[in-house]
Amino acid sequence: MKKTSPHLDDSFILNKLLESAYDGIVVVNQQGIITYISKAYTDFLGIDKESVIGKHVEDVIENTRLPAVLKSGKTEKARLQLINGDYMVASRIPLIKDGVVIGAIGKVLFRNIEDLNLLYKQINQLQKQVDHYKKAGGVNQAKYSFRHIIGKSEKLSDARTMAEKACMTDSSVILTGESGTGKELFAHAIHQESARSLKPFIKLNCAAIPAELLESELFGYEEGAFTGAKKGGKPGKFETADSGTLFLDEIGDMPQGMQAKLLRVLQEKEIEKIGSQHPVKVDVRIIAATNRNLVEMVEKGIFRADLYYRLNVISIRIPPLRERPADIDFLVPHLLDKICSRLGKYVEIPPGTMRVLKSYSWPGNVRQLENVIERAVNLAEREAVIVPEDLPETVTEIHDSQVKPLRETLEMAEKNAILTALNLSGGKKAKAARLLKISRSNLYERMNKSNL
Ligand SMILES: Nc1ncnc2c1ncn2[C@@H]1O[C@H](COP(=O)(O)OP(=O)(O)OP(=O)(O)O)[C@@H](O)[C@H]1O
Ligand SMILES: [Mg+2]
Incomplete structure (x- = not known):
């Protein structure tokens, strides 16, 4: 005799699978509204399933990237996500139908299979350390952003607006301004707000490095390149800054020989380490700064004009405080x-x-x-x-x-008024006197007094 078995429909199976999974699963629609969330997830978050369905995912899950995935339509696999103070491994998959993103699935692994546990703990610890160093202003990281640049004057705002524009491009920038005006602050902020912000920000002070060491600082050297060269060689600033930003401070102090080499690197976009025959491609954005008058230096032939033009794509002058x-x-x-x-x-x-x-x-x-x-x-x-x-x-x-004595200030003002009137009247005293609304003899008298 044949037994009739009850029908197993797909949605029943799917639901069981999802509910019994160890992973947290969440599904959102095109607007980022939660349409499904698994029991494991709500248990972990300590929330009630019914209360979150229909809510926007950002209001329920911290640091969620599902809205970003809805926008990009790109899968994100095994990324770390900070939830309830711990890093979880999360994957996000866009739901694409007929070429349109109609929703997204987020999957979080928080019950770790025993074997993965140790690895997971290590990653967690390392990521926390990385965060700590990033916050503390780690070695290759910009320390300041635009919110650190204080001031509302028109002149500073103009400089800030230019700098904000510079964030949107990869063009070279020259920051000029007297000592202590905030050039370094601006350089950090531009990198921090640019598309390269997660990549290194490397600084080299051209004035602080002796000319003969500048080349190895910038381009690095191979093992055995010269006596005293470190074993294994040394990477240069360009290499360390690859895909990020190189801040060349005090560029006006760069010796002429190095100016030529720098220009070549900027044109070819490749470097050659000392002692190496093979050029290496580098992708580095340059921000240069100086308190010297580069235009004048170019005119005098102390700074290479071609390098100046290559660097001076965006020029930002930071006004002095006075x-x-x-x-x-x-x-x-x-x-x-x-x-x-x-x-x-x-x-x-x-x-x-x-x-x-x-x-x-x-x-x-x-x-x-x-x-x-x-x-x-x-x-x-x-x-x-x-x-x-x-x-x-x-x-x-x-x-x-x-604050000068009042008499002195008044005398100065009078002298200036007379000079301006004489200027405007082309030196004709009768006309100047009319402008000043005084008699001609009075003008002569006052000119005499002011030694004019
Ligand atoms: N607009 C600003 N808001 C807040 N702090 C500022 C501002 N401008 C400068 N500073 C502070 O003033 C100090 C000097 O700034 P910074 O080092 O950027 O100057 P600089 O132009 O690079 O000077 P130098 O030419 O001497 O190297 C820093 O401590 C910086 O944080
Ligand atoms: Mg500086």
Whole structure:
């Protein structure tokens, strides 16, 4: 006798399979709304299945990349995802029908098969370490982004806008500006916001390296390239920066011989290590900085014009602080905060001290301002307030000399007005007197007094 077995339909089997799986499985529709989530997943998250169906996946699962997969339509296999403080291995698959992404499946492995457990723990630990170093500003990582660049003046905003544009391209950038204006800060920020942000950011200070070592620093050397060469050779900055950004600081100090070699690398996009016959392809974005006047150096023949033009695709001038005193209002609290939290102190800067700080010309720019504040925070030992006496004499003195006796200021203003009128009237005194609304004899008298 034949027994009739109950019909096993596909969706019944599928459901059983999904519910019994150790993995967390989540399915979202085109809009990122959860349409299915497995029991293992809700158990792990400690949430109720019914309450999450119909919610947007971003509201339920932290660091989910399903919306990104919906956008890209690309599968992501075995990536690490941080959930509940632990790294999980996650895979994401777009659901594509007739060429259109109609949803996506996310799969998270959090019950680890025993054999994988050790490996999983190690990866977890290593990833946490990597995160730690990244946060602490690891070796080959940019440390600053645009939010670290403080100031709202028009001139600084113009520089920032240019820099933001530079993030969107791979073109070379030259940052110019006096010492301490923030060139390095800008270089970090441009890399940080560019498509290369996850790749290395390598800095080389051309002024700090002796000319004869610059070549091996930039291009590296092979084992045995010269006496004293390290075993196994040494990679150069270009190689370390491959697929990332190389920040050439103080480019104006690069010796002419190296300028020629650098130009060749930028043109050929390949380097040749010292002692090697084989060029190696490199993909490096260059950001250069200098406080020297490169245009003048090119005119004088000290800096190669061809290299200058190759580097100067995007040129950003960071204005000196004296051209944007309004930024001091924002920089001082920011720097004070930074210094105080480093020194574990609480100190205030009252309006009187602010006025003094704002009237100084800051030849050393933001770096000098930072140093002056740090010194004052240290001096303001007992009182939690920085008074003008806590500032160096150079700062307060110049402040005094900027306020001239009123008589002197008035005389200067008068002399300037007369000169402008004479200029406008082409030297004709009658016309100048009319412009100044004084008589001709009065003009002669005043010109005499002003030694004009
Ligand atoms: N706009 C800004 N906002 C906040 N901090 C700034 C700003 N500009 C500069 N700084 C700070 O001032 C100091 C000097 O800046 P940075 O080193 O970038 O200057 P630089 O132009 O590279 O100077 P140099 O030519 O001497 O190398 C740094 O501590 C930096 O963080
Ligand atoms: Mg610098």
